[in-house]
Amino acid sequence: MSESNLAKNTLIYAIGNIGVLIINFVLVPFYTFFLTKEELGYYDFIVTTAMFIAPFATLQVEMAILRWLLDNDSKNIKKSVITNSFFILSINLLLLTALFFAFSKYFIDKYNIIILFYYVLFFLYPLFKQILRGIGKPKQYIFVEICYTSLFLILSILFIVHFKLGVKGLLISNIIALSFSILFVFFNNKIYNYIGKQYFSKSLLIKMLKYSVPMILNISSVWFMTSAIKYFIIYFNRRNFKLILRKKGIVVNTSTKVTKIQKEGDKLAVFAEGKNGEIKVTADMVLMST
Template identity: 35%
Template sequence: MIDIKSKKLLKTTFIYAIGSFGSKLLNFVLLPFYSYYLTKEEYGYYDIVLTTISLLVPLVTLQLSDSIFRWLVTSEKKNKEQSFVLSNALMVILFNIMIVSLVFLIIREVVTIQYFFLIYSLLVMSSIYPVIQQVARGLSKNKLYASSGIIFSLALLLTNIIFLFALKLSIKGLLIASVLSYFISTLYLIMRLKLYNVFNVKYISFSLIKELLGYSSPLILNTMSWWLIVSANKYLVLYFLGKETLGIYSFANKFPGLLLMVNSIFILAWQESLIVNFNKADRSQFFSKVFNYLISVQFSVTAFLILISEMMIKYLVSNSFYSSWKYMPILYLGVAFSTLSSFYGAIYLGSKDTKGSLKTSLFGGIINISVGLILIKPFGLYGVAISNLISFIALFLFRGINTKKYVQLFIVKERLISLLIIIIISLSVAYLNNIFISILTILVLTVYTSINNRELLARIINKIKKRIYGVS
């Protein structure tokens, strides 16, 4: 039974990867070009715009995307029931967008913001797109979800070529490219899902709206608390160290950010698998097996990325961003603990205890800001990166303890300790900045990782063979 669940989880992850990894990989490929077409100050400004939008999105959507997915994925696939949920959730979101638009118009009269209309458009489109994606997931149309990601990637590549590289519009070009990519992908999903046939005013129910908002409301603060952990430090950097230094820190974050986005593909699949299997008798055994695999993969990949941090920056990006590599090893480790925390976070969704998710995220956010304020002046960007790592470790430990009341996870402690030792060795070697020692360590790490994860690697290889050759 567990093998069947594991295979289904791998299949779902593979489908999500097709749609999501393209855009993540594209962002990574475009990063070196950004370093040549944008100054450090310009990149810092662009990143702070994206950071601010990521804070505002949950206020625009009221996190109803999570309610939509939670209700649809457990529905009995009756069209009327699905239309009932979608009509109520989408009506609330559209009404809230109207309110946000009015607020933005008022702000425009008071404050002068560069590229105001583009920033507003990006906020609206980056709010709507993930909501419609969650509709596709909730309706089990995972291949449609994946294809929308591919379309987004192609649109982003084409618009970047036109507006940034050809027309050289700098930040304005990046904003136009992002808005158009979201718009094209959203329109594609709406047409394929035929959402215009789903919405019905007759289905509006204030009792259901109250129920949906009751589930999603704690997740608004939870997402914003998560933002405190992931992104709030950028405002500290901007205030204490300036735009140029923010550009360096933002760039340093992009490489670990790629790992975080790739991990999010698995987390999406894991949330679905956990919710479906949450009430099964063997859930603890299944969840523990997946968690131990995740720990092994996360720390193995993190150790490898730590070792190649300097080489990646040296050979891929402009010299003006070279110093960003120094902070990447710490940020990579933070991403690993972030992903493990997200694994625990899915348990709150399965148990419908979104308040538990909120409390733990808020706890991590407070630690991040507090430690960041203490360390930023004496240690600069190192202090910011360390505060980020400490907050994710604290969140991981707190959630691990807090979720025991729902699911008991059994961690293979010997493997965890050995992996943490490897991380410490990798950090030490990385900061020695000796390419020969780094390459030797990478070779040893590759052998160890292959042996340690041989069962998982065999499953993945067999899965790929089946997809490509139709053989087992």
């Protein structure tokens, strides 16, 4: 991949993440003004837990999607990749739902069903974004990210300020924004045409899992370094002290985003340039772990 294409890919990813950065800076003062420390702490606990569960719930299959979609021009292989991905995620989400109903009462005080819906959509959203990147639609990737963040921002203000729903309003805002984004990608790109029993490939499924599962450790290690301490704060000081940690976390998350933008461009370059599958996997694993 040429330097110009690499720069273009990096720029595309950067623009797609601008909305996330805007939410961090715009909504946090908004949160602190309209939500109590208890409410903000509870919401942060929900989001932090979602980030911890995500790599296990998805098996990082979205990374396998990107790797195989970019590496293959065959439409049948693309259909097999997407079908396999939905198969993996469907099984895992069913298992997650069962575990959630069994154990959530010990960890979650309220809004259990709403939180479950939020978790399911939270895990599905990255899969659809990676499909967009894999089938070569960067502009739509940007559009979906901007739509999601804008809709979430507007609905959050509406539900918190006007309807006084607090944390419940934030969760509902997220659910609506995520649902809209997922459905838009699904129907606008006719993803349903890529899903079918006839496209399921056990051999490809095994290859995808061998590629994606080791990445769980990479993602989990980042979570433990940046977010695990929040659970100790909950235990010793209860939720209201998490407000301070969340404000400081904005700076950390922002710097992490900037670094990740460049790495995403590098990963695309590795996918596009490599000719040997083992070389591409190894190179990408290095990028993911740095």
